[in-house]
Amino acid sequence: MTPSDLTPVKLPSGITLDVWDSGPTDAPALIFLHGFPENHRTWRDQIAHLSERFRCIAPDQRGYGNSSKPGGPEHYDAQSLIGDIFALAKELGVEKFTIVGHDWGGALAWGVAAFGQAMGIVERLVIANAPHPAVFQRLLFEDEAQRAASQYMRAFRDPAHDDAIRESGLIGLLQTALSWASRPKYPPEEMALLAAQWANPDNAFAMLNWYRASGIAVPPMEEPIGLPKGYIDPPFPPITIPTLVVWGTDDEALLPANLDGLDDWVQNLTVERVEGAAHFIPWEAPDAVNASLDAFLKT
Structure with missing residues (x-):
């Protein structure tokens, strides 16, 4: 494992993000956003592959690692998190980038792309196993399998677990709320860093606040399947920039049905399905992801 060289970058909001900034500073910029419950190291294989040709910027996002961890879900709303990314790009002197x-x-990247395309700042979008917010919300109402797969989100939002989190961090909740048939096999050296971060209650609550601040509704299983009366899709603008979606089809949290109807929301869409890969596709299937990125970034 090549260790990441992290640099703290203070944003005008007062938030500080630890950032892995690799590659030529005058090369086209790629900004990589990790998900839960990981960190910038999610993208280690992609950055190793691309950093000779691109400037690769991978922050530990708000609430993760040693980045700022403001208390309370109100600090983790989508607008604030999206704002972090544009502020980070400006602080690093990046005028245009691929997200x-x-x-x-990925959920954040959809929003960054929606705002950034209108400003001419975001040129391309790459999504790896992250649902489009409008497609996902419909599935949670209409698709019983996806609703069942997403019940862990209700557990992550439930304050009944907070005392246990204060005592032992995130690991117990991860073990009980995620009823996956197979667990991701983290490399030992990566697991050591993740375990240390999960054990920190401040990190744990900050990570969970991404779920607790989200407006996505996850109905309980006993609620009838189907759209609520008068349902209207969230006002999400169509994505017009070139977009690549890479999807591990064995994902147990986000089912392949999230790809259905995606072209209604994305005008210039390429979808690459990776059979046998699961949720953590950037490091579970790095060769497939890197090949897809190579082809897409050449266009």
């Missing part, structure tokens, strides 16, 4: 996101980082 790349996985899991919660």
